[in-house]
Amino acid sequence: MTGGERLALALVRGRAADRHAVLVRALILLAGAVALLVAVLRPFDYPEMFGYTALAVLLWCVLQPDSPAALLFIGLVGIGWAMRAPGTIGWDVVVIALAFLLLHLASAFAGQLPEYAAVAPGAPRRWVRPATTAAGVAVLAALAAELVRDAGRPGILLVTVAALAGLTGLVWYAASWGGSQPDT
């Protein structure tokens, strides 16, 4: 298939796309753009190469949600952040965490259906609880980390890991409560 044919096919598929698929892809783009902008616009010197590459990968992610693109995007932004960010907790961390979460969920939803598929009302209804739980965990973790910042006490790392393990157990319990419900 030539480049022109590929482009024509992409345009045809774009025209045939269902509005739900377009909306979900717009969410991917929005979440990725927010994460990238927040990371790039921080005062520290964010590596430019990571930013440009992540932008290209974000477009790939929008076009092919069921691919490693989203993982690559999160990896690129995350590595750039880990390399240069001071490691403190602020609103920017929470925003990036929520943007990552939205990008992940939108990619997961878009990746499981063809772009031309009509989506029945209520299809993503069961995703609301895990999504809000994950978002709440991000905010709570940020608050908790801010509270124990500069505690400087010996064994604080152990306490943090124990807290993470406890949180995971809590999530596991919540998931088991939801997963045992019949589907239909």
Place this chain on the structure above:
Amino acid sequence: MTGGWRATHAQVRAVAVAAVLLAVAVLGRRPDLAVLGLPFAVLAVWGAFTRPSGQPAATAVLDVTTLFEGQATRLRIGYDAGGPGTDLVVVAVPRGRWLQFEPRSGALAVPARDEIELLVRSQRWGLRQVEPPQVVGTSLLGAYRTETLRTALPAVTTWPLREGFTAVDAVPRPAGLVGLHRSRRPGDGTEIAGVRPFQLGDRLRRVNWAVTARTGELHVTSTWSDRDTEVVVLLDSSDDVGVSDGIDGRSSSLDIAARAAAAIAEHYLRHGDRVRLVDTGSTVRAVRPGTGRAHLRRILDVLVHADPRATQLQPAYLMRRHRIRAGSLVIVLSPLLRELILGHVVSFVHAGCTVIVVDTLPADLGRAAEYADRRAWALAWRLRLLERQGEIERLGDLGVPTVAWSGAGTLDEVLRNASRLSAAPRVRT
């Protein structure tokens, strides 16, 4: 099953991002990375824990496998999840050229349920194969996915009968014993011929008591007998000229011919005549003369197989094989672009049949020729049309009228003329 529940890119992503970010957060004492990684840990655990364990199975059934053009049927896809955990079922049916789906894309994502329905509308006559639907189940958060085996579906037989066709109640040579056409001979029927004195053998229910009382002599009401005729519909499937857009758009010559054949057959069968269908492009598929609704179904079932790529029958072979009787009414449906069909017409005329040619060349084909990008093509087409006009005039000289198909009433005038001619006194030379 084509494979069990497999982790998707989403689940791999959740696990990988959570593992890497939390590990770096702990080892590098970076609480910000823990904040970034924790939501993914939640989703990874949630997705893994709600992984379905059952083996899903899907079935696909069409409500009806025989439709008229433009009619729709329901495609029911049964989904047995095999256990809890399935969140979303995605059904996608590959789109065929002449099949229209509702939803239009033929793909639907619905929360897991036992039955999913799609509407399938056939837009053109013929055998329309509905491709096996692809059914994919996904677990919560799109973490795991499985595809069920595709179930083969029977083809949708689409009959070309759509518009109602009517013609005058006149056939040139009614011959049989039953039917609705008024014959020129007295006998049992419904059309009153007159009142005459009673004769031995007359039925008592025919006694006209009013005239009997007035004249004092037994009189009966006589009727013309109702007769049938053998109608031969000859379908010229050697060409399919023009553009076919299905029932909602333009029609090709074969579209017009098939629809006209179905409509004519339905009309004459309704009037009790015997109808035979002959397809010039089929050595095995033909319908012997018959009557009734079941016979119409036989004709329609053969019509859906009309194919311009089939081997065309030679006139001599066609006459020998089908043994068409003298006196039959032969209606030839053809775009009149090949000499072969003229040979068929001449054979029928020589066999003593009344032949009417219905021209099925699409009327808008001339305009298409004008818009063709090559001027030579347009000129060649005009020359061919002139030749064709000459051939139609030669058919007229043979006593074969040619009329363009225009639905109901197309055959009225030519049938009246043919009936008048056959009723006229003849001079033997």
